[in-house]
Amino acid sequence: MKKFMNGADTFVAESLDGFVRAHDGLVMFGPGRKFIRRTHLKKGKVAVISGGGAGHEPMHVGFVGHGMLDAACTGHVFTSPTPDQVLAAIEACDTGAGTLLVVKNYDGDVMNFEMAAELAQAGGRSVDMVFVNDDVATEAAPRSTGRRGVAGTLVVEKIIGAAAESGMPLETLKRLGEKTVAAIRSKGVAIGGATVPGGVSATFALGPDEMEMGVGIHGEPGRARSAFQNAETIAGLLADDVIRALVAERGRDVLLFVNGFGSTPASELYLMYGAMRKRVEASDLVVARSLVGSYVTSLDMAGLSVTLAVLDATGCEFWDAPVLTPSLRWGH
Amino acid sequence: MKKFMNGADTFVAESLDGFVRAHDGLVMFGPGRKFIRRTHLKKGKVAVISGGGAGHEPMHVGFVGHGMLDAACTGHVFTSPTPDQVLAAIEACDTGAGTLLVVKNYDGDVMNFEMAAELAQAGGRSVDMVFVNDDVATEAAPRSTGRRGVAGTLVVEKIIGAAAESGMPLETLKRLGEKTVAAIRSKGVAIGGATVPGGVSATFALGPDEMEMGVGIHGEPGRARSAFQNAETIAGLLADDVIRALVAERGRDVLLFVNGFGSTPASELYLMYGAMRKRVEASDLVVARSLVGSYVTSLDMAGLSVTLAVLDATGCEFWDAPVLTPSLRWGH
Amino acid sequence: MHASRPLLPGLIEACHAVIASNADHLGELDRAIGDGDHGTNMKRGSEVVYAERDQLGSLPLPEALEKIGMLLVTTIGGAAGPLYGTLLIEMGRGLRAGRGNGVLVETLPQAVAAVARRGRAQAGDKTLLDVLYAVQRAVLKQSPPAEVAAYAMSAARDTISMKALRGRASFLGDRSIGHMDPGACSCALLTGSICRFLEEFPPA
Amino acid sequence: MHASRPLLPGLIEACHAVIASNADHLGELDRAIGDGDHGTNMKRGSEVVYAERDQLGSLPLPEALEKIGMLLVTTIGGAAGPLYGTLLIEMGRGLRAGRGNGVLVETLPQAVAAVARRGRAQAGDKTLLDVLYAVQRAVLKQSPPAEVAAYAMSAARDTISMKALRGRASFLGDRSIGHMDPGACSCALLTGSICRFLEEFPPA
Numbered sequence A, B: 001m002k003k004f005m006n007g008a009d010t011f012v013a014e015s016l017d018g019f020v021r022a023h024d025g026l027v028m029f030g031p032g033r034k035f036i037r038r039t040h041l042k043k044g045k046v047a048v049i050s051g052g053g054a055g056h057e058p059m060h061v062g063f064v065g066h067g068m069l070d071a072a073c074t075g076h077v078f079t080s081p082t083p084d085q086v087l088a089a090i091e092a093c094d095t096g097a098g099t100l101l102v103v104k105n106y107d108g109d110v111m112n113f114e115m116a117a118e119l120a121q122a123g124g125r126s127v128d129m130v131f132v133n134d135d136v137a138t139e140a141a142p143r144s145t146g147r148r149g150v151a152g153t154l155v156v157e158k159i160i161g162a163a164a165e166s167g168m169p170l171e172t173l174k175r176l177g178e179k180t181v182a183a184i185r186s187k188g189v190a191i192g193g194a195t196v197p198g199g200v201s202a203t204f205a206l207g208p209d210e211m212e213m214g215v216g217i218h219g220e221p222g223r224a225r226s227a228f229q230n231a232e233t234i235a236g237l238l239a240d241d242v243i244r245a246l247v248a249e250r251g252r253d254v255l256l257f258v259n260g261f262g263s264t265p266a267s268e269l270y271l272m273y274g275a276m277r278k279r280v281e282a283s284d285l286v287v288a289r290s291l292v293g294s295y296v297t298s299l300d301m302a303g304l305s306v307t308l309a310v311l312d313a314t315g316c317e318f319w320d321a322p323v324l325t326p327s328l329r330w331g332h
Numbered sequence C, D: 001m002h003a004s005r006p007l008l009p010g011l012i013e014a015c016h017a018v019i020a021s022n023a024d025h026l027g028e029l030d031r032a033i034g035d036g037d038h039g040t041n042m043k044r045g046s047e048v049v050y051a052e053r054d055q056l057g058s059l060p061l062p063e064a065l066e067k068i069g070m071l072l073v074t075t076i077g078g079a080a081g082p083l084y085g086t087l088l089i090e091m092g093r094g095l096r097a098g099r100g101n102g103v104l105v106e107t108l109p110q111a112v113a114a115v116a117r118r119g120r121a122q123a124g125d126k127t128l129l130d131v132l133y134a135v136q137r138a139v140l141k142q143s144p145p146a147e148v149a150a151y152a153m154s155a156a157r158d159t160i161s162m163k164a165l166r167g168r169a170s171f172l173g174d175r176s177i178g179h180m181d182p183g184a185c186s187c188a189l190l191t192g193s194i195c196r197f198l199e200e201f202p203p204a
């Protein structure tokens, strides 16, 4: 597979190195390059830290900065970072008001972040966690891992990040995080698999007229393979599932976020945004905020996801609040 | 070819429609949807207008807004817009200080914009043009079209846009534009062709170990096909050519812009940014500003380009000036 | 078909038909040394003109030609739009201004010169101009239609060995050699189609 | 090889070898119902432990086990890191705390329970726990090494027909049925390798 890299072993490290150099002033490496943090911490603010496997760029490192994350820990490709990375980030960014970890709901991520939280707590720090689980393609059974976290993570990090910036204390922030998570649902479709650095082929192969519905962001197969359709039909399949899962009353304000998985051009994302928006409005929801772009990716996977988040007045306020990160900026 | 669309004929119109809806408040359609303009014009400012074929999104429409363009005209895929589109944009955005058209150097674009300029001038308006020609893969012969315009167009639009916002009059603005163009060079590489909506195959086919060097942004073949290489080597091939063509004295400040062509993930762009930066610094140039992202694309082409722009103090100032557009935002 | 068939709508139909059946081929030529859209560009233009053919047929010839040119300019875009558009606009204006004593072909030299100015191009640059110059030469020496068509196609073939100096193909440098220029091809095809029509239905 | 070979470095070598030669297979299993990295994850972990084998061999067994666990936790990441790490850390801590009268295998129940707590998982969830429980049962009834290994592999095979309730495979729902769980496979492979080593070089 042709990839712009020097070798699979150094891929993540070299990519992060380029990232930090491109955005120096805004972000910097922590000791031992275990995490990337914002250059200037704000004393007395709850530290908001996230992270996950590499391959989702610009998430999470692209969301480090004023109004969003204090630090992000990156693991190997599609592999959760280790507890020592997260612990080091907590120790660097906790300025006294404690730390909230935003974790996507994968057992690997949950366990590694949890071990870090336990170690930090054993060291006397206040640490709490919010788990993002927005993917409706993965329904929660009574005794299972439940829904995984996908593009909705960006929304949680933005809203929590803004609330933390406003001085919200840890407990309230965690509650806001849980409320935010509960009001977000996503669904994705792929028209081509991801190629992992060093891998010999795509994570799954699709025929020229096939698509994979209900995919996540790790190049894994989705819930079902079916015939490729036109934009209207796909928009319907995605949006209807998400709207149904959201159980929002008519007339509510929502954020509509169309997210590319890595190799879907902006023109197609915008086209799908238009198609989804019609669906959402036909369900008597009000598209009050929008985001379109490849923010939560799966290496070079072709495809996209749609995320809907119900926003109350507080949610809108925190969504609109100033953010200054490598990948999201507004409101200054 | 699998594309998120309803049909090739409606692809551009539906994509632009989604774009305007996603960014309403910032941008709007002009009459007859002939162009997209910023919602609020600034009286007495020179209007800066650009445009080109569709397929380069987010360029140019993504650069409409405060500090950059007043309007952008989009043609069919890879086809220059028509003179009536450009004329309509001029008529809507000229608030008395005249209009500067930023045009990429393709005969089609040049002729259509020129016809529009002539019509506007015949109607008594002041209109001038700046032609961007940054691609070193296309060397200028005495009697030829010369170098084509590629990703450096973003830099010209940013700097000219900021200068216009500062109140610079038309003549001075045109001179600044020409000076800026003269100090920008780019070169691109593709590892896969583009698939045009409605087309049955990619614009060119590459073997699993091949790359096309010196490509533009219209899915056209480049200057030479060669064996795919690792990131260091490709960075060298691109950066060295661009540095050589730039003929900048040692110690000069430059902007280093690594641009994805549509389906190259951010992780690989950042990795290449790091590799290029080493090359640039080894040539005793100072990377004073950076930009990494898929801004000037060629539909879903896989590959990237590197752009270097020598920045003097004025250039830095206009580059840093506030910009608030759908796709570029900083400094507010 | 009968000889009293109105000239302009007939010519428009003929041009529309030749573009429709050759659009894919033109696209392929353009994919080799350009951006692959010359077929769809020409088709888009010819369809708009075709849709207006009756209305255009009811106009005096100079106005009709100018109108066709404007339609091409405002629908084609790209390089082909301004070039074919300029050709027809200038012929119409020439006729109206009484150039060449009202003989249509006599307006060609000035119209072709306007195309060359618009494109900043010369003979030998591997563009549709190479065909236009050939047509102009043949027409001015009053060659019969079949011969004019043959000259045009031969001029288009001559572009194969040329290195492009204008248009997108120029960006390819030496790699442009060995391919027929798409604009030259469309121009020769249109010429052929017009000439065949004029042979079959000679204007009164 | 000779019988006086030191136990821990030998076991480490055996584990390293079985992972090295099965990494691609583990990756493939994980590609089917996970994210394809289980092979490289296990390899990364085993290589770090392998590089430290002599130093680890010089430590008292409880400390060595804990240290190996920490190495796995800090190098593997993903789900496998905390799970295998917890197993070894807890066995080491158990030994040190005098659990099971200093008999290594007697520390298994509490260590496996810690793994289950960390993973919030139960028997039948289609994870490496299904193999760990089988090993624990066999070991506690003092089955000979070859039999323990057979139980482990059979438990791994039993995961094929299960529907995953934990880990990434759970996201696939019914689509997870029909594939062996990668973690169960690595766990059975490691068990087999350890058992073969212990048969060949029975500890003093």
Ligand SMILES: Nc1ncnc2c1ncn2[C@@H]1O[C@H](COP(=O)(O)OP(=O)(O)O)[C@@H](O)[C@H]1O
Pocket (backbone or CB within 6 Å): B078, B079, B080, B107, B108, B109, C030, C034, C035, C036, C037, C038, C041, C042, C077, C078, C079, C080, C081, C083, C118, C119, C120, C121, C126, C127, C128, C129, C166, C167, C168, C181, C182, C183, C184
């Ligand atoms: N400067 C020019 N002068 C004359 N003819 C030109 C010029 N540039 C391009 N052409 C003609 O236009 C043709 C390409 O038209 P088309 O593909 O429709 O536009 P574009 O090149 O903008 O995609 C070329 O094959 C050539 O014959």
Ligand SMILES: Nc1ncnc2c1ncn2[C@@H]1O[C@H](COP(=O)(O)OP(=O)(O)O)[C@@H](O)[C@H]1O
Pocket (backbone or CB within 6 Å): A078, A079, A080, A107, A108, A109, D030, D034, D035, D036, D037, D038, D041, D042, D077, D078, D079, D080, D081, D083, D118, D119, D120, D121, D126, D127, D128, D129, D166, D167, D168, D181, D182, D183, D184
């Ligand atoms: N919650 C859990 N409890 C027990 N075992 C688990 C759990 N989640 C995953 N596993 C085991 O981990 C294996 C996957 O490991 P690995 O691929 O290295 O990590 P990841 O799933 O993070 O990519 C699964 O095959 C399964 O055996």
Ligand SMILES: [Mg+2]
Pocket (backbone or CB within 6 Å): A053, A077, A078, A079, A080, A108, D035, D037, D078, D079
């Ligand atoms: Mg993983």
Ligand SMILES: [Mg+2]
Pocket (backbone or CB within 6 Å): B053, B077, B078, B079, B080, B108, C035, C037, C078, C079
């Ligand atoms: Mg074109």
Ligand SMILES: [Mg+2]
Pocket (backbone or CB within 6 Å): C030, C034, C035, C036, C037, C038, C078
């Ligand atoms: Mg073309």
Ligand SMILES: [Mg+2]
Pocket (backbone or CB within 6 Å): D030, D034, D035, D036, D037, D038, D078
């Ligand atoms: Mg895995």
